[in-house]
Each structure stands twice: as structure tokens, then as C-alpha cells.
Amino acid sequence: MEKIVWDESFSVSVEEMDEQHRQIINMVNKLIDMKDVKVDSETISETLTKMTEYASKHFDKEEKYMIEYDYPYYSEQKEQHRQFRNRAANYCLDTMAYKTTIPMEILDYLKDWWINHILETDMKYKSFFNEKGLK
Ligand SMILES: [Fe+2]
Structure with a gap:
């Protein structure tokens, strides 16, 4: 699986948010790295938990x-965030006990959600926040 490459097209023009998005993408990429290797379930679970x-x-x-x-569009964001938190928390529990490779x-x-969320949903706040002086 290809990793996510952060480039300027991912920039929401708010430095703090870009930095956090880059960190998250790094964490997702770390999990993608685990795809082809046998790792113990704790490692998967810990990395997933940290990301979550x-x-x-x-x-x-x-x-x-x-x-x-x-x-x-606050309520749309809030709802997407809520769904992600739930799903990710379930995956954390799921991987904790018995998985030896990441499903x-x-x-x-994770990959689809973050790409879609940043490029579609977060991108909508780019000009809004910039106009408010948040950069
Ligand atoms: Fe968001």
C-alpha cells in the first residue's frame, strides 16, 4: 500500500493544523509500514492508540x-470527528488481543478517511480561517 505523501495540496493554510495533519499522516504511514511485517498485537495497538x-x-x-x-460547517466537522473517534477506538480494542498483522x-x-477529511472537509475552512486572521 502506498503511503500518504503530504504536499502543498494538503495545506489548509493554518500552520498549527498543517503541522498536526503532518504528524497524523506520519502515524498512519507508520501503520502502513506494518502491513507486510509480523508485529505483535501490542505494537499495532499502541501505534493505533497513539494516533487515535x-x-x-x-x-x-x-x-x-x-x-x-x-x-x-461546525456541525459537519463535529459529526465526522465523532464517527472517527468511535471507529478508531473500536479498532484499538480490536487489535489489542490477537492480531499479528494489521488488518x-x-x-x-484510516488512509481514505484522512485524505478525504483533509482535502474535502477541512479544506472548506481554509479561506474562512484565513479571513479571520488565523494562519
Ligand atoms: Fe477536521
Whole structure:
């Protein structure tokens, strides 16, 4: 599976958010690296848990700005974030006990979700936040 390559097309023009998105993409890429190797379930679970916790903090930060600046698509963002948190938490539990390779289903989900979320959903706040002076 190809890794996600962060390039300028992923930039939402808010430095703090770009940096967090890059970190998240690194974590997802780390999981993609585990695809072809046998690793113990703790390693998978730990990496997945770290990503989920980091993503959760990132969502909190995004949502905080959205509330502060009265962003019109806040509820769409909130709902997508909520769904991701649930799904990722389930995957964390799922991988904890018995998996020796990371399930393809998880990689597909993570990769698609982040690419789609950043490029489609987050991209909508790019000009909005920039106009508010958040860069
Ligand atoms: Fe978001």
C-alpha cells in the first residue's frame, strides 16, 4: 500500500493544523509500514492508540477554533470527528488481543478517511480561517 505523501495540496493554510495533519499522516504511514511485517498485537495497538489520542486532541483544537470563530460547517466537522473517534477506538480494542498483522480494513479506513477529511472537509475552512486572521 502506498503511503500518504503530504504536499502543498494538503495545506489548509493554518500552520498549527498543517503541522498536526503532518504528524497524523506520519502515524498512519507508520501503520502502513506494518502491513507486510509480523508485529505483535501490542505494537499495532499502541501505534493505533497513539494516533487515535493525537487525532482526538487535534479535533478538540479544530473544534475550539470553529466555535470561537463561529464556523458555519461546525456541525459537519463535529459529526465526522465523532464517527472517527468511535471507529478508531473500536479498532484499538480490536487489535489489542490477537492480531499479528494489521488488518487491511483498518489501513483502508484510516488512509481514505484522512485524505478525504483533509482535502474535502477541512479544506472548506481554509479561506474562512484565513479571513479571520488565523494562519
Ligand atoms: Fe477536521
